[in-house]
Amino acid sequence: MRGSVLISLAIALAALHMIAPDHWIPVSVVSARRRYGAGRTALASVGLGSAHGATTVALAAIALATGELYPALPHLADGISIALLVAVALYFLASSAYEANPGRFEGASLAASVLPDPALLPLAFSSIAYGPGLVWALSAAYAAAGAASLALVASLAHRGLTGALSRLSPRAVDAAIAAMLLATAVYVYVAG
Numbered sequence: 729m730r731g732s733v734l735i736s737l738a739i740a741l742a743a744l745h746m747i748a749p750d751h752w753i754p755v756s757v758v759s760a761r762r763r764y765g766a767g768r769t770a771l772a773s774v775g776l777g778s779a780h781g782a783t784t785v786a787l788a789a790i791a792l793a794t795g796e797l798y799p800a801l802p803h804l805a806d807g808i809s810i811a812l813l814v815a816v817a818l819y820f821l822a823s824s825a826y827e828a829n830p831g832r833f834e835g836a837s838l839a840a841s842v843l844p845d846p847a848l849l850p851l852a853f854s855s856i857a858y859g860p861g862l863v864w865a866l867s868a869a870y871a872a873a874g875a876a877s878l879a880l881v882a883s884l885a886h887r888g889l890t891g892a893l894s895r896l897s898p899r900a901v902d903a904a905i906a907a908m909l910l911a912t913a914v915y916v917y918v919a920g
Contacts, residue, residue: 731862734855738866741847742874746777747881750908755878756885769886770879777878779842781871787844788852788867795853809846810913816843817909820902845874847912 746752755776759769791808848870855862 731855731858731865734851734858734862735866735869738848738851738870739873741851742781742870742872743877745845745847746874746877748908748912749904751777751780751878752881752885753904755882759882759886764886766883766886770883773879773882774875776842777875778871780845780878781874783842783844784848784874785867785871787846788848788863791849792852792856792863795856806850806917809849810917812844812846813909813913817906817913820906820909 752773755769755773759772764772848867851866851870852863855866
């Protein structure tokens with residue numbers, strides 16, 4: 729694969745990934761509960777999306793550095809991605825028992841928008857052959873596309889769904905997050 733194709737795939741992956749409810753629903757629910765306007769919702773979304781991009785790039789950097797030490801690691805990228813997705817889903821299922829406190833809900837739910845995304849790992853491993861410049865370009869493109877996509881989706885949700893979103897129970901949001909993560913793990917397993 730050529731470098732430009734990998735970067736295009738990273739941008740598409742980030743944009744599509746942020747459409748997943750586990751990212752924009754928590755932002756929208758918290759925004760509605762706190763009565764944020766559209767501008768503040770978009771700004772918070774960009775911040776959360778940027779943090780998500782940064783943690784994802786950090787995860788990829790750690791995986792790539794570890795891959796240098798353990799040459800078989802790039803071949804295990806799908807398995808690592810699945811394990812991380814399942815672990816985070818289980819965290820959200822377990823934490824839903826403690827969601828009675830709205831402040832705790834907001835922190836736990838927003839964590840989904842900040843936690844690293846293991847879906848970037850296979851692309852990061854594929855970009856190694858093209859040198860560190862492409863790895864960094866791919867990472868930057870992924871982070872920027874994710875932040876912009878989350879802001880766009882959360883802003884659209886804010887305009888049309890804030891009333892309904894503010895009434896969602898914390899447990900329902902956590903269940904949706906867990907289901908989305910588990911579905912992604914199944915997809916990676918089947919498509920991998």
